[in-house]
Amino acid sequence: MPSSATLHFSDRVAIVTGAGSGIGHATTVALAEAGxxxxxxxxRKEALEQTARAHSNIEILPLDICAEGAAATVVTAxxxxxxxxxxxxxNAGVTAVMPLAETDRSVITNLFELNVTAPSLLAHAALPHLxxxxxxxxxxxxTYGHRPMPGGAHYAATKSAMEQLTRSWALELAPEGIRVNAVAPGPTKTDVLAAAGLPDHTVDEMYTFERERIPTGRLGDPREVADWILRIADPRGTHVTGQVLTVDGGLELI
Known part of the structure; x- marks a missing residue:
């Protein structure tokens, strides 16, 4: 796989949400390194500032993308x-471990607000410029957008929704020259589980469980997911749209 520096993003402008950590941090830095x-x-302002220190091409905007008017604020900036x-x-998103027996209305609402509604409004605000x-x-x-996740069905449902939005937007916008794709990581070593409020020992147990099921025998790395985001976003790939690229070490095959 070519490094991000060989891809053609010189003088292009990108917005990356969830840029303070994990896949968002890695993608922001990789795009900046690619021009x-x-x-x-x-x-999280402090986390964003750490991302910004990685490259002079990065500017930051501390903001809750679920807030009223946030989408327009981000795109305008x-x-x-x-x-x-x-x-x-x-990229910004949240997960939740919530079996059906423990269903909580506020958790469902928050999952869909951040994982589905906010990205939709951002895409809407970006559309005239794209x-x-x-x-x-x-x-x-x-990967749980297209395979079952016992105990996390509502999170999986939000990701399934994003994959259907991806395909539908791709068909809708192809005549206008706009491409829409998705990258679907499997279990990746980020702080998303800790951010969901899970204690460290539970996070470690979940990662161990996932690692043992992944055919390649390891968790994903945010930087390799970022590499695939750049590849599918490469401006030279004008004939690639409506695709969901899974990067999960073969987990979806099980």
Whole structure:
């Protein structure tokens, strides 16, 4: 696989949500290293500042993308700063371990608000600018967007929704020259489980369980997921749209 530096993002402008850690951090840095000017968005200012220190092409915007008017604020910030928008990476998301017997309305609402509604509003706000640039949207799904997840059905449902949005938007926007794809990571070593409020020992147990099921015998690395996001967003890939690329070490085959 070529490194991000060999890809053609020079003078392109990208927005990456959830840029303070994990896959979002890795994607923001990789895009900047590939020549893009990147607006990294997230709720944690200190984490975003750490991302920004990785490359001079990165600007940050601490913000809750679920807040009223957030989508317009994010897109306006990028366009006012650099005059255009070429790529939206909808990476921010949250997970939840919630068996049916423990169903909580607020958890369901929060999952769909961050994982489905906010990315939809960001895509809507970005659309006029992506039309001008023949740009691209990459949604970050999950291997559990297309395979069952006992004890986490509602999280899986949000990712399944994102995959269907990806396919439908791809068909809708192809005549306008806008590509829409998704990357679906499997279990990846990030802080998403800890951010969901799970204690460290539970996180370790879950990672061990997942690692033992993955055919390649290891968890994913955020940097390799970022590499695939860049590959599918590469402006030269004008004939690739509506795809969901799974990066999970073969887990979806089981």
């Amino acid at each position: 893009a000017r990147v607006l990294g968005v997230g709720r 990028a366009v006012e700063r650099w005059g255009r928008l070429d790529l939206l990476v909808n 039309r001008k640039s023949s740009g691209s949207i990459v949604n970050v799904s999950s």
